[in-house]
Amino acid sequence: MPNQPDLSTDPCSSQSLDAQSKSDPVCAVLQEIGLPAVRIASDTGEVISFNELFSSLIDTSALPECRLWFVEGIVRQFSPADRDHWEAALSSRAPVQMYVRLNPPHGRPVGAVMRAAMSISQEASDHVCVFVLLTGPYFEQLRQTWVTEGKQSERNRVQAALHQEVAQQFLGAAFGIKVVADKIGNLDGELGKEASDLAELLSRATQELHNLVNPPGEMDP
Amino acid sequence: VANYCSMLPLRVFLVENHEDTVRYIKLYLEHLGHEVLVAREMAAALREIPESRCDVLISDIGLPDGDGWLLLEELGSRRPTFAIAISGYGTGNDQRKSRAAGYNSHLVKPFLPDALLALLKEAAEEKGSASVS
Numbered sequence: 001m002p003n004q005p006d007l008s009t010d011p012c013s014s015q016s017l018d019a020q021s022k023s024d025p026v027c028a029v030l031q032e033i034g035l036p037a038v039r040i041a042s043d044t045g046e047v048i049s050f051n052e053l054f055s056s057l058i059d060t061s062a063l064p065e066c067r068l069w070f071v072e073g074i075v076r077q078f079s080p081a082d083r084d085h086w087e088a089a090l091s092s093r094a095p096v097q098m099y100v101r102l103n104p105p106h107g108r109p110v111g112a113v114m115r116a117a118m119s120i121s122q123e124a125s126d127h128v129c130v131f132v133l134l135t136g137p138y139f140e141q142l143r144q145t146w147v148t149e150g151k152q153s154e155r156n157r158v159q160a161a162l163h164q165e166v167a168q169q170f171l172g173a174a175f176g177i178k179v180v181a182d183k184i185g186n187l188d189g190e191l192g193k194e195a196s197d198l199a200e201l202l203s204r205a206t207q208e209l210h211n212l213v214n215p216p217g218e219m220d221p
Numbered sequence: 222v223a224n225y226c227s228m229l230p231l232r233v234f235l236v237e238n239h240e241d242t243v244r245y246i247k248l249y250l251e252h253l254g255h256e257v258l259v260a261r262e263m264a265a266a267l268r269e270i271p272e273s274r275c276d277v278l279i280s281d282i283g284l285p286d287g288d289g290w291l292l293l294e295e296l297g298s299r300r301p302t303f304a305i306a307i308s309g310y311g312t313g314n315d316q317r318k319s320r321a322a323g324y325n326s327h328l329v330k331p332f333l334p335d336a337l338l339a340l341l342k343e344a345a346e347e348k349g350s351a352s353v354s
Contacts, residue, residue, distance in 0.1 A: 163309035163330075171331035172241035175249040178334045182252065206331045214311045214329050 024049035263287035282308035
């Protein structure tokens with residue numbers, strides 16, 4: 001396998017790390033854009049190659065053997081449910097996204113979203129796992145994007161609900177109450193005044209809703 | 222309402238598929254003395270409007286089987302002389318499309334009874350001056 005690093009002699013040395021990163025174009029590209037990544041054997045979880053960003057997140061003094069970094073450093077920390085989810089995804093060859101906790105050698109544990117996908121190559125049976133750390137400037141940028149997308153999505157949902165149902169109900173109510181107020185007014189002047197005030201209140205609420213659903217800037221022809 | 226009692230009674234064709242909207246607009250217009258015919262889909266509207274001899278068309282833009290713009294285009298010369306688009310969407314583009322399609326006005330939901338009434342008064346005046354001439 002072309003990406004297979006030579007693990008026979010000191011596979012986790014800095015020279016070897018550099019070679020591993022360069023020998024695996026996918027991990028190298030992910031390193032370039034600032035994402036930790038590791039390629040593992042699908043059946044055993046043994047590390048085939050990785051980039052430096054990934055190795056920097058592993059406590060190498062506790063886990064000297066780099067081929068076990070993924071199993072011992074990542075999978076071991078899965079909850080039973082996560083482990084089932086992970087194994088099901090591996091066996092079905094489906095991409096999987098999971099929350100993981102990494103323990104870098106210096107500093108506090110770091111949360112990350114791990115996205116794993118099977119290699120495109122037909123003959124290969126390996127997965128590339130990419131980690132998006134839930135900290136730092138990259139995550140902050142990502143978080144901002146998620147927040148913006150979430151806000152827009154929620155705004156669209158509320159606007160659609162207002163358009164499709166609430167606005168129609170207000171419209172019906174505003175027309176209906178006007179008729180009722182007229183009819184009551186013919187029977188009883190005082191009650192008619194109350195109903196008319198109610199119709200006026202509903203009209204104002206309808207107008208407010210109209211302005212909310214259709215902001216003036218969007219209405220301009 | 223009293224201000225509009227002198228308005229000529231109109232035959233109004235309402236194309237709308239939201240039940241509450243149909244019910245209360247119809248109730249209101251009948252209360253004012255107008256006659257109201259209803260279709261809930263474009264296909265039914267296309268069948269019934271030409272024979273209805275209506276003075277005014279009030280049509281929702283979003284219809285289950287088409288839209289109010291296409292409805293007016295397909296009706297061509299068989300359309301009522303006065304047409305009002307009603308819609309939950311009222312961007313400048315929507316309003317331009319309604320005018321281009323031939324609607325006299327585009328009301329954005331939720332609109333008030335008075336807004337519709339003002340347009341019907343306009344339609345009644347047009348009808349009145351047409352019958353005089």
